[in-house]
Amino acid sequence: MTQDELKQAVAKAAFDYVESILEKDTIIGVGTGTTANFFIDELGKISHRINGTVASSEESARRLKEHGIPVYDLNSVGFVSVYVDGADETNKHLQLIKGGGAALTREKIVAATADEFICIADESKMVQILGKFPLPIEVIPLARSYVAREIVKLGGDPVYREGCLTDNGNHILDIYNLEILAPRELEQQLNQITGVVCNGLFAERGANRLILGTSTGIKTILP
Numbered sequence: 209m210t211q212d213e214l215k216q217a218v219a220k221a222a223f224d225y226v227e228s229i230l231e232k233d234t235i236i237g238v239g240t241g242t243t244a245n246f247f248i249d250e251l252g253k254i255s256h257r258i259n260g261t262v263a264s265s266e267e268s269a270r271r272l273k274e275h276g277i278p279v280y281d282l283n284s285v286g287f288v289s290v291y292v293d294g295a296d297e298t299n300k301h302l303q304l305i306k307g308g309g310a311a312l313t314r315e316k317i318v319a320a321t322a323d324e325f326i327c328i329a330d331e332s333k334m335v336q337i338l339g340k341f342p343l344p345i346e347v348i349p350l351a352r353s354y355v356a357r358e359i360v361k362l363g364g365d366p367v368y369r370e371g372c373l374t375d376n377g378n379h380i381l382d383i384y385n386l387e388i389l390a391p392r393e394l395e396q397q398l399n400q401i402t403g404v405v406c407n408g409l410f411a412e413r414g415a416n417r418l419i420l421g422t423s424t425g426i427k428t429i430l431p
């Protein structure tokens with residue numbers, strides 16, 4: 209199977225799971241990226257049955273609305289029943305790196321409110337140690353250079369993602385050459401740097417369920 213076919217397969221598996229637990233008051237959180245897009249397209253098949261969704265990006269909100277699926281502001285719903293999103297990397301503990309699409313802050317907020325977080329990914333995203341994929345950090349524009357200098361002190365090589373402005377109006381630094389042996393500790397450490405809005409480590413709040421597309425079929429992994 210091609211990578212896109214694997215993404216479609218895990219999106220369909222996530223859709224089947226969400227449909228099986230769907231109730232009239234269910235609010236579905238929807239992530240951002242190509243794999244999440246496949247999931248949105250699946251949701252479009254039952255748009256008439258969906259009470260509401262919360263999107264982690266303006267792009268995902270637009271795609272949901274195109275399918276006739278209601279999208280609400282998180283503040284107006286208060287909670288999310290289940291959140292479905294992809295990842296740039298995952299380890300066996302379902303700790304993730306996210307943010308390749310620059311939506312990490314909103315993704316982390318929606319994940320924090322969700323009763324259940326389902327990660328959908330193809331097998332190329334599974335790693336032993338996080339960090340081969342550059343770790344994204346959303347920063348206040350004024351603090352970009354300062355934050356970069358502080359990251360160098362931690363052993364990382366920060367690169368400004370030129371031409372990228374987040375939905376929150378901020379910048380992204382991608383940190384290269386980090387071998388993340390203690391994801392939770394690093395997540396907390398990065399968040400303490402003044403000017404950091406959010407970092408792309410989802411370790412404190414990792415996934416509850418990983419639906420992984422492999423060459424031998426779909427696997428469901430629990431932490």
